[in-house]
């Protein structure tokens with residue numbers, strides 16, 4: 001069976017229909033489209049993310065983890081808008097020689113995360129490709145009408161906050177590629193590789209930021225670059241103190257041992273944390289929220305008049321944080 005050709009319709013019936021959780025919108029994956037009932041008083045929040053083998057994950061990564069990362073990067077976008085997930089649509093282009101065993105593991109990972117994040121699959125499309133595995137997931141979320149968070153809500157004088165830790169994703173890619181073997185403790189390597197393969201979208205934080213945060217976005221392409229986007233959307237500048245940016249213990253050890261610079265961690269991708277602004281008077285509320293969620297929320301700087309991001313190094317001098325960050329289209333790549 002493992003090497004028999006995969007049948008598209010059997011695949012949908014056997015592996016994807018169970019992932020609908022019987023949600024009426026999915027119509028048993030037996031119709032041309034899904035029908036989601038409108039909920040008065042809410043805005044529907046839509047986001048889509050594509051993941052390509054060799055770009056967003058390593059081609060040999062375990063299929064269940066690929067599926068779970070796909071779910072998580074989407075839920076991270078919804079969370080940053082303060083939205084709760086409702087349902088997902090999956091467009092999958094599987095390599096022609098994909099095996100039934102691979103697909104089963106992929107669907108199992110998908111199911112695991114749909115359950116743990118309380119959402120369902122309500123439709124999609126399945127095709128074969130002569131190219132690399134390419135996945136696109138559309139997430140549908142909901143938020144109270146008019147309450148969704150935006151990148152454009154930052155005001156001069158606001159504090160700048162970030163959830164969790166920064167830099168683990170970028171180091172985690174190196175860890176997953178074996179680049180840190182023998183240079184960092186095996187436990188640290190395992191921790192970092194896991195952070196790359198399995199982001200932790202801040203789904204409980206996002207909705208709780210409504211009424212507290214001015215601007216909010218998820219950090220996926222590097223803190224400095226993403227903060228630059230937030231600043232442009234808000235028409236402001238920002239100043240961050242590199243020494244305040246929260247690092248995991250493993251990332252801290254990687255910096256201390258010279259494996260990576262602090263500046264490069266501020267530009268590394270795949271963090272999937274939430275970057276948000278709040279007025280200075282909200283400090284105790286933000287700290288109380290962090291305690292309630294058991295999630296570190298760290299004040300890393302402030303919103304200032306002007307444009308652009310200035311990074312102050314631990315020595316008080318401006319840090320030439322590589323202005324880079326992840327870009328898909330660049331000369332020579």
Ligand code: ADP
Pocket residue numbers: 012016028029030031032033034089090091092121122123124125126
């Ligand atoms: P079409 O011929 O219009 O492309 P399909 O035969 O591809 O429709 O799809 C049949 C049903 O299966 C639809 O309800 C569709 O949403 C669902 N479906 C197809 N592929 C997937 C997938 N990868 N994930 C979830 N649902 C899927």
Ligand code: MG
Pocket residue numbers: 125126
């Ligand atoms: Mg089709």
